[in-house]
Amino acid sequence: MIPVEAGTAVVLYLLSFLAVIAAAGLYNGIRRRAMRVEPKPTHIFRCARCGHPYLDAEELEHARCPRCGMENEPQRI
Ligand SMILES: [Zn+2]
CATH class of the missing domain: 1.20.5 (Single alpha-helices involved in coiled-coils or other helix-helix interfaces)
Incomplete structure (x- = not known):
């Protein structure tokens, strides 16, 4: 030691x-x-048929509503 x-x-x-x-x-x-x-850039969509708000990828011009399946355009804020 x-x-x-x-x-x-x-x-x-x-x-x-x-x-x-x-x-x-x-x-x-x-x-x-x-x-x-890191969060991915997203767009906010609101379904024109059922009013359900949802997020999807920014590069999409149209996204299908997860509730009713209708295609919607992103919301302008
Ligand atoms: Zn819908």
Whole structure:
């Protein structure tokens, strides 16, 4: 075993404790960034037949109503 003074042992203990906390914070930050999902651009549609509002992909010019199946144009806001 390596002989170490009591003061040095306390400092090493505290530094190792801080290193564990920093590593846990870094790991948590990486995990949060990996789980973030960017929202896709969407258009708001309102069905002309049943009035049901719904979202669909921005690139679509017409989207089918999930309730009644009628094709609708996106709403202008
Ligand atoms: Zn509808």
